[in-house]
Each structure stands twice: as C-alpha cells, then as structure tokens.
Amino acid sequence: MDKITATQNLDDIIIRVEGARLKISEHHIVKIIGISKYSTSKEVEVLYNVGQRAFGENKVQDLKSKSEALDEFPIEWHFVGTLQKNKINNLIDLNPTLVHSIDSLELAQELNKKLQAKGKKMSILLQINSAYEESKSGVMPETAIETYKQILDTCPNIRLKGVMSIGAHVEDEKVIKESFKTTKKIFDELSPLGAKYCSMGMSSDYELAIASGSNMIRVGSTLFKD
Ligand SMILES: *Cc1c(COP(=O)(O)O)cnc(C)c1O
Numbered sequence: 001m002d003k004i005t006a007t008q009n010l011d012d013i014i015i016r017v018e019g020a021r022l023k024i025s026e027h028h029i030v031k032i033i034g035i036s037k038y039s040t041s042k043e044v045e046v047l048y049n050v051g052q053r054a055f056g057e058n059k060v061q062d063l064k065s066k067s068e069a070l071d072e073f074p075i076e077w078h079f080v081g082t083l084q085k086n087k088i089n090n091l092i093d094l095n096p097t098l099v100h101s102i103d104s105l106e107l108a109q110e111l112n113k114k115l116q117a118k119g120k121k122m123s124i125l126l127q128i129n130s131a132y133e134e135s136k137s138g139v140m141p142e143t144a145i146e147t148y149k150q151i152l153d154t155c156p157n158i159r160l161k162g163v164m165s166i167g168a169h170v171e172d173e174k175v176i177k178e179s180f181k182t183t184k185k186i187f188d189e190l191s192p193l194g195a196k197y198c199s200m201g202m203s204s205d206y207e208l209a210i211a212s213g214s215n216m217i218r219v220g221s222t223l224f225k226d
Pocket residue numbers: 035037058080081166202203204218219220221222
C-alpha cells in the first residue's frame with residue numbers, strides 16, 4: 001500500500017463517517033480505529049504518515065511486535081481480540097489505550113487480579129454478543145448490565161469505559177441494525193454509570209453502526225486495501 005492509496009482509503013472512510021455522524025448530530029464524534037491485524041508495521045507507518053493515529057490488533061503477540069517496531073510514533077494502540085488468560089500479563093505490559101474485548105466477569109476479575117499485582121490500571125470495554133451468534137464472544141444482552149455493574153463493583157484496577165459488539169454476520173441489513181440497536185440500548189442505560197464508548201462497526205457495516213449510535217468504529221480491510 002503506497003501513500004496515495006493510503007490517503008484515498010482514509011479519505012473515503014472519513015467522508016463516509018462524516019456523512020453518517022452528521023445525520024445524528026454535529027456533536028456526535030466518531031473515533032476511527034485502524035485494525036492492522038492483516039497488515040505489516042510498514043503499512044501502519046504509511047497510514048500514520050497520512051494522519052491515522054489509532055490502531056488495533058487482535059493478537060497480543062502482534063500488538064507487541066507492531067507497537068515495538070513503531071515505538072517512535074505516538075500511536076494509540078487498542079486490543080480487540082479474544083484474550084487468553086495466559087496472555088494477560090503480556091497485554092498489561094504493553095499498556096494498551098483500550099481493550100475492547102473483555103467478554104466475561106471471570107476474565108475481568110482475572111485481569112483485575114493481575115493488574116493489582118503489577119500496581120497498574122487498564123481501560124476496557126465489555127463485549128456483548130448482541131447478534132446471539134455462537135461463533136462470537138461476549139456476554140448476552142440480557143445479562144450485560146448486571147455483568148457491567150459487577151465489574152464496576154469488584155474490579156478497582158479496571159476502568160470500565162463502555163461496550164463493544166460485532167454486528168450480525170448476515171446479509172440482511174435489518175438484522176445487522178437490530179444487533180447494533182441492542183448494544184446501543186444497553187450503552188444508553190450504562191451511560192449514567194460512566195460508559196463513554198460504544199464500539200461497533202467494521203469495514204462492511206460501519207455506516208449502519210454509526211446510524212445506530214456507534215461512536216467508535218474498527219476498520220481493517222477497507223482501510224488497508226491495496
Ligand atoms: C478484524 C476485526 C475488525 C476489522 O474487520 P474488517 O472487516 O477487516 O474491517 C474489527 N473488529 C474486530 C474485533 C476484528 O477482529
């Protein structure tokens with residue numbers, strides 16, 4: 001991916017995000033996270049040089065290698081993948097800006113324990129399986145609010161900042177939108193408890209996600225395409 005392509009890809013996303021967010025409100029700000037899991041650190045650097053500042057990975061090892069390779073740039077790194085318990089300490093040591101994918105109370109408590117042992121804090125989102133798909137991680141919508149409160153009550157070293165969902169993996173836009181609306185409704189109920197981010201929307205559905213209230217999108221293939 002050269003500089004011209006990177007500029008076009010990013011401009012295209014920014015224009016679409018602008019269109020979608022302004023339909024809600026001028027004050028509805030949407031943060032774009034570039035998911036670099038299928039790309040090289042060189043490609044991340046190209047996108048950094050045309051203005052993208054936040055990137056995310058779905059494997060702890062890849063987050064480590066890319067963040068170390070690009071150490072000289074003030075990049076904000078996010079983690080969006082399934083977190084295995086034996087990788088928690090490695091993730092903590094990388095100081096990610098935000099971990100989107102905490103998908104159970106048990107995992108949050110294990111993370112909290114390891115944060116306490118290191119005297120550190122971490123910002124996270126609770127992942128919700130609003131599409132009700134077995135292949136997806138996340139707490140069920142019916143238990144999300146209770147789990148969110150339990151994390152707030154029992155995990156002092158976790159800064160719980162909101163919710164994350166992956167849209168339904170289907171063609172029917174109505175079904176995808178329904179899954180986003182489910183997450184947005186939960187997010188609205190949690191905002192009095194300090195929820196700030198509603199992370200939803202990927203390359204194929206981010207405009208739909210923004211229309212449903214997302215304020216953080218995670219775009220990979222469409223941002224890094226050649
Ligand atoms: C890969 C991934 C993305 C980006 O997916 P694209 O369809 O390539 O935009 C977003 N979120 C998560 C959790 C991912 O694993």
